[in-house]
Amino acid sequence: MKVARIYMRVSTKEQDIRRQDAITESARQAGYYIAGVYRDTQSGVRYDRPELLRMIEDLQAGDVVIAESMDRISRGPLVEAEQLVAKIRSKGARLAVPGVVDLTDLSSSTEGVAKVILEQMQELLLKVALQLARDDWENRRERQQQGIRLAQKEGKYKGRRADKVLHARIVALRKAGQTIAETARLAGCSEAQVKRVWAAHRAEFQTLPQS
Numbered sequence: 001m002k003v004a005r006i007y008m009r010v011s012t013k014e015q016d017i018r019r020q021d022a023i024t025e026s027a028r029q030a031g032y033y034i035a036g037v038y039r040d041t042q043s044g045v046r047y048d049r050p051e052l053l054r055m056i057e058d059l060q061a062g063d064v065v066i067a068e069s070m071d072r073i074s075r076g077p078l079v080e081a082e083q084l085v086a087k088i089r090s091k092g093a094r095l096a097v098p099g100v101v102d103l104t105d106l107s108s109s110t111e112g113v114a115k116v117i118l119e120q121m122q123e124l125l126l127k128v129a130l131q132l133a134r135d136d137w138e139n140r141r142e143r144q145q146q147g148i149r150l151a152q153k154e155g156k157y158k159g160r161r162a163d164k165v166l167h168a169r170i171v172a173l174r175k176a177g178q179t180i181a182e183t184a185r186l187a188g189c190s191e192a193q194v195k196r197v198w199a200a201h202r203a204e205f206q207t208l209p210q211s
Helices: 017-029 050-058 078-090 112-153 164-175 180-187 191-207
Strands: 002-010 032-041 064-067 094-096
Touching (some): 002 017, 002 050, 017 032, 017 064, 032 050, 078 094, 078 112, 164 180, 164 191, 180 191
Parallel strands (some): 002 032, 002 064, 064 094
């Protein structure tokens, strides 16, 4: 039996992850049993994404990880992205991404020298796709920074609005005795953000007049 695990990711809650559902149906039509569908709402440059980590933990030898595009898997530096792919492969699983390594490529019955050449081509395409995903992220980030600098110069940029609900949740979890790591997991944010919010809360509390 051919087994697939579907990985989906968007960067923000405002983005619609449902458009990636088509890859699930495509896998079924290709004869794959869907063992799990994993959905993250976090940046592709982060490797502590909870659903990504859960998927890797669930992987079994022979599984195929399917993603809509390579940037769904990673937008990080090439070395780190390759380490992530290597971690998937260390579980005996393979990665399928349309236009890079297709399901038909993985089910190919090619043998001998032709098989070696096919695998080498897949490796090259995979590396190129990982680098392109990173380059695209860096280009987007640079354009965003240029826009911010221009807005600042024109006096239009006020900075990112704080997520008061998230901040309150972080403070409540920390007050309840949760660790930074556990607070980040429960609040759905990074440990760095937990540290910033908690430090700001403590600083604000210390400046209040004591009765």
